Amino acid sequence: MSLAYQHGYSLKALNTFGFDAVAERFVAIDTLDQVRELHADIRRKPQPLLWLGGGSNLVLADQIPGTVAQIRLRGRRIETLNSDEVRVTLGAGENWHASVEALLDEDIFGLENLALIPGAVGSAPVQNIGAYGVEIGDRLEAVEVFDWSSAEHYWLSREDCAFGYRDSLFKRNPGRYLITRVRLRLNRRPAPVLTYAPLRQALADQSEPHPRAVFEAVCRIRRSKLPDPAQIGNAGSFFKNPLIDAAHHQQLRDRFPDLVAYPDGRHYKVAAGWLIDRLGWKGYRGGAVGVHRHQALVLVNYGGGNRQQIEALSGRIRRSVREAFAIELEVEPGFYPPTVQP
Ligand SMILES: Cc1cc2nc3c(=O)[nH]c(=O)nc-3n(C[C@H](O)[C@H](O)[C@H](O)COP(=O)(O)OP(=O)(O)OC[C@H]3O[C@@H](n4cnc5c(N)ncnc54)[C@H](O)[C@@H]3O)c2cc1C
CATH class of the missing domain: 3.30.43.10 (Uridine Diphospho-n-acetylenolpyruvylglucosamine Reductase, domain 2)
Structure with missing residues (x-):
């Protein structure tokens, strides 16, 4: 056709x-x-x-x-590897959340923490989607790509994908690899990941929560915290959580004892939402755009907003965070056509 x-x-x-x-x-x-x-x-x-x-x-x-x-490339194939492990191959155009739920319905586990993330399967490896202690890179075996520079169609291994925090080979080489299929290695045996404290608390009444219970808790928490794009336009978290070194962390901790930050290797990962909230941005509204009233990390379009307005708001937030904390916030979503971050 x-x-x-x-x-x-x-x-x-x-x-x-x-x-x-x-x-x-x-x-x-x-x-x-x-x-x-x-x-x-x-x-x-x-x-x-x-x-x-x-x-x-x-x-x-x-x-x-x-x-x-x-x-919109579709398709779903499930191969049983052994009594525990399952290989699942999904077309890039499949809906991510619908796939997570459909697999759960077939007693295939491992993606429940990533429930309710909007978008398509093929985009998920681009920024190595992550939530509640799990990233797609943890579950991924390979990615099939159409290489735009050579017109060849081949598989890349998980190692080739060079995943990092909201980062990958694909994000660093925009326009090069069109993802056509994603291959995941999942389980039949439940192995819930409860490293994220609010999720653990939500399931505190269950000694061994089933992945279905984890899925439902994740959906509940997300619905209570994040604005539904069908109601208020947004792209989820607008800024990545920045990494700072130990000395910088100590300096900030002395000034702000309630700073929210976690050790991450030799660095500390700071909650960008805390920084933005601390500067009073939560609930800010300027014309058609603003900062969500419950979630400082989410910039919103109340209706009639556009990219210039979001860019201007993002620029003001980044400047104020830079001045107050000497931290450079990085924008998570991609601007298209591309531009220097405001
Ligand atoms: C309410 C809300 C909550 C969110 N929560 C999370 C979260 O918890 N964790 C998280 O990580 N993200 C989250 N996000 C961000 C977003 O949902 C994910 O990044 C998602 O994977 C984007 O998928 P998409 O199909 O919408 O991608 P798009 O926005 O359409 O595209 C994103 C990028 O991927 C590229 N791309 C798209 N398809 C392909 C392809 N087939 N091959 C190669 N490149 C491609 C695009 O060119 C673009 O650069 C959230 C967003 C919203 C609105």
Whole structure:
């Protein structure tokens, strides 16, 4: 089937900030042949190209030049490796949360801490999604990519993916690897991860909580803490939790005894939400955008906001954190078209 390009296509429903972005050209990609066709088209007529999943980790400009291709490759395959282990291969276009829930329904465990993260399976390795003590990199065996520079289609191992905190090979090489499938190594034997204190507390009445109970607790906590993009536009956490060295940590701890920070190797990971909250930003509203009233890490679009407004707000928050704590906050979602962080 050849590609059905649409011109002047509204992406308002395809980004969770709900920005009124318009793509010069939009196309849905359902098959591998269409990936190859798109590659050939762009090679014939070079232009900017954005691969889009669920648009939940992007800050889009009003006008998007070139082509936006939404990756909708489907598929789910389950292989039993032994009495405990299962290999699951998912198409990049599958919905992440629906996949987590469907696997749980089949008594396949390991993803329950990552419930309710919006977006597509293919985007999950890009920033190595993580929540409640688990990252996708912990469960991933391999990623199948279409290499945009060579037009080759191959598998990358977990080691090749070079995962870090909200970081990966894919994030560091934007536009190079189109993820087509993701292969996970999961379990039939429950092995709940309860390292995250609020999750442990939520399940304190159960000595050995079943993964289903973990899944439900994660969903409950997330629903109570995070704004639903269907109600208020947002992209989840807007800033990464910064890492600082021990001396810097001690200096801040002396000034702010209630600082929220955890040891992370030889460094300390500081709760960015605490820094922003401490400076009084929580609940701030400036025009159509603001900082969520319950969650200082989440910037929101109340309706009618746009990228420039979010950029300006993000810039002000980053400046105030820099001045107060000598910490450089890093923005988590990607700006498209790319820009220097405000
Ligand atoms: C309410 C809310 C809560 C969130 N909670 C979390 C959380 O707990 N933990 C967390 O880690 N994240 C969280 N996020 C961020 C976001 O959901 C994840 O980063 C998610 O994986 C993004 O998926 P997506 O399909 O929406 O990606 P998109 O926003 O569409 O794309 C993100 C990036 O991936 C690239 N991309 C998309 N598809 C492909 C592909 N097939 N191959 C290669 N590159 C591709 C895009 O070009 C873009 O650079 C949250 C977001 C929201 C709105």
